[in-house]
C-alpha cells in the first residue's frame with residue numbers, strides 16, 4: 001500500500017491533463033468537463049460504464065427521495081465528503097466504525113462528532129442498493145463523492161462530472177491526525193490558506209470550497225467564542241444579537257444555519273453574507289477581511305456562475321486527494337467495516353460477487 005504522504009505528493013505531481021465538460025445535464029452526469037483538471041492515475045470519467053452503468057442513477061434517484069423528506073441531509077453528505085478527503089485522502093476511512101475498546105478512530109475526532117449520523121446511514125443504504133444491481137464493484141468512497149455531487153446539484157447548485165475509480169482504505173486515522181487535517185472554525189484566513197496550500201489548493205480554491213457553507217447548520221459551540229466573553233467586533237451587531245438568542249452561553253447546545261439568506265439553497269448568498277459581516281465562523285468571515293481573498297469573495301458574491309465554475313474545479317481537486325486506485329485498497333461490502341473484519345457478511349455475498357470481482 002502506498003503511504004499517505006507519498007500519495008499526496010503523487011497527487012500534486014500528476015500531470016495527465018484531461019480536457020472535459022464540468023456542468024452537465026442530469027441525464028448525462030459524467031460527460032467530459034470543459035475545464036482542464038489533472039486526473040489522478042487510476043480514476044476515470046467512465047469507470048463504471050461497463051461494471052455498473054446504473055450506479056449514478058441509483059444514487060440520484062434515492063437522494064431525490066431522501067431530500068424530499070429532509071433537504072438538510074444534503075449538507076450532511078457534502079460535509080462527509082470533505083471530511084473523508086481531507087484526512088488521509090478520499091478513501092472512505094471516515095465511514096469506518098472503530099473498535100469500542102480501541103484507542104479511538106477517525107469518527108471520534110472532535111470535528112467528526114458533528115457529522116450527521118443519518119449521512120452514514122444514507123451512504124450504507126446507497127451501497128446496498130448499488131450492490132443489489134451490480135455486485136460489489138462500486139467503492140464506498142466513490143458513493144460518498146457521488147452523494148456530495150448530488151447534494152450540491154439537488155440543492156440548486158452546479159451539476160458536474162465526478163472522476164470515479166477510488167478504492168476504500170483499510171485503515172482509519174487516529175483522532176489526533178484527523179484533528180490536524182481538518183481546519184478549525186476559529187482559524188483565520190491566513191492559517192486556512194496555509195493549511196490548504198499543503199494539500200494543493202490555491203486561494204481561489206479555498207474561497208470556493210468554503211462556499212460549501214451555503215447550505216447546512218452549525219452547533220453553537222463551533223462559533224460561540226466569537227460572542228463570549230467579548231463579541232467579535234467584525235460581526236454585524238444585529239446578527240450577533242440574534243445568535244446570542246439561539247446560543248445564550250458559550251456551551252449552549254442549539255444549532256443555527258450557516259447561510260442566513262438561503263440556508264437550504266446552494267447559491268452564492270454565503271458570499272453576500274460575508275460582505276455583510278454575517279459569516280458564522282471566523283474561518284468564513286476572515287476571507288473577506290484578508291487581502292488575498294477579499295476580492296475573490298466579492299467576485300463570487302456578484303457572479304454566481306463564476307462561483308459555480310470555481311467550486312466545481314476545487315471539488316474535483318478535493319475529490320482526488322490521495323486516492324487509492326487499482327490494486328490499492330478494497331471495495332468494501334459494508335461501508336462501516338473493512339472486509340477482513342466482515343467475513344460473515346462477505347460470505348453471504350459470494351455468489352453474486354464472483355463475476356464482478358473477476359474484473360479486478
Ligand code: HEM
Nearest residue numbers: 075076079082114183184185209212216217218219222283
Ligand atoms: C475551510 C475550512 C472549513 C472549516 C473550518 C469548516 C468548519 C465547519 C464547522 C465548524 C461546521 C459546523 C459543525 C457543527 O457545529 O455542527 C461546518 C459545517 C459544514 N461544512 Fe464546513 N468547514 C470547512 C470547509 C468545508 C468544506 C470544504 C465543505 C464542503 C465543500 C464544507 C461543508 C460544510 C457543510 C455542508 C456543513 C453543514 C453540515 C450539516 O448541516 O450537517 N465545509 N463546517
